[in-house]
Amino acid sequence: MIPNRKCIRSPRTLDRGFSLIEAMVASVVMLIGLLGLAGLQVTAMRANHLGKRMAQASLLAQDLVQNMQVWQYSDARLSPQASASPAHTGSYTDTNHTDIAKFWELQNSDTLVSTLDGSSLTFDYTDGAAGAAQVNKLAANYAGVLSPVDSTLPTGEQTVFQRYWNVFLVDLTSSGTPQGKLVQVVVRWKEPNFGYRQVSTSFYKYDPTGFNL
Secondary structure: OOOOOOOOOOHHHHOOOOOHHHHHHHHHHHHHHHHHHHHHHHHHHHHHHHHHHHHHHHHHHHHHHHHHOOOOOOOHHHOOOOOOEOOOOOEEOOOOOHHHHOOOOEOOOOOOEEOOOOOEOEEEEEOOOOOEEEOOOOOOOOOOOOOOEOOOOOOOOOEOEEEEEEEEEEOOOOOOOOOEEEEEEEEEEEEOOOEEEEEEEEEEEEOHHHHHO
8 A cells, every 4th residue: 555645845936936037027117107107297297387377377368458447448558550460450340350360379489470370470569578569568557467577587588478469449330430449468478398378368348438329
C-alpha cells in the first residue's frame, strides 16, 4: 500500500512578489494618470482666469451703459463720427444693418478686424489710447468704474481692458428724423494663450424731444 503524499510548495512560490517589470509598468500607468491630472488642472486654471476676466469685462460694459443712460442726448460722446469705419453718420431703419453687424464680433487679433467679412474697423469712441476715431473720451469727469491695471503685464498691456463704443442714429419709421440712438459697447482684453476676447452689449436712447410731439 502506497502512503498518501502531500504536495508541498516551495516557500519561494508562496512568497513570490512583483517583478521589476511589473513595478515599472505600474509606475508608467500611474505617471500617465498624474500627467493627465496636471493637464486638467492647467485647463481649469485657464478657464477660471477667463471667467474672471469675462465677469470684469461685463461689469465695465454695464457700468459704461449705465453712465451713458444719464448723459444728455446731445452729449458729444453720443454723436456718430465721420472718421469711423465703416462711416455711419446717416440714419438706419434696420438695426441689423451690415454696418452695425460688422462691429459685433471681432477677430482675436491686436487690430480691430470684423469676423463678418474680414474688414478693418474704427469705432466712434474708446477710453483707451488708440484704435478709434476719438480717444480718451472718458478721461474727463468720468465717475464710473475704470479698467484695472496689472503691473505684471508687459508695458502697453498693463491696462487690462479697453472699451469701444459706436452710436447709430435710428429711424425705424422712415420719417427722415431719427427717433433715437442705438449705442453699441464692446470691451476687449488680451487673454494669455487665447488671444483677444470681447464682451458686447447695447442699449437704445430715445430722443427726448420726441415726447413733446
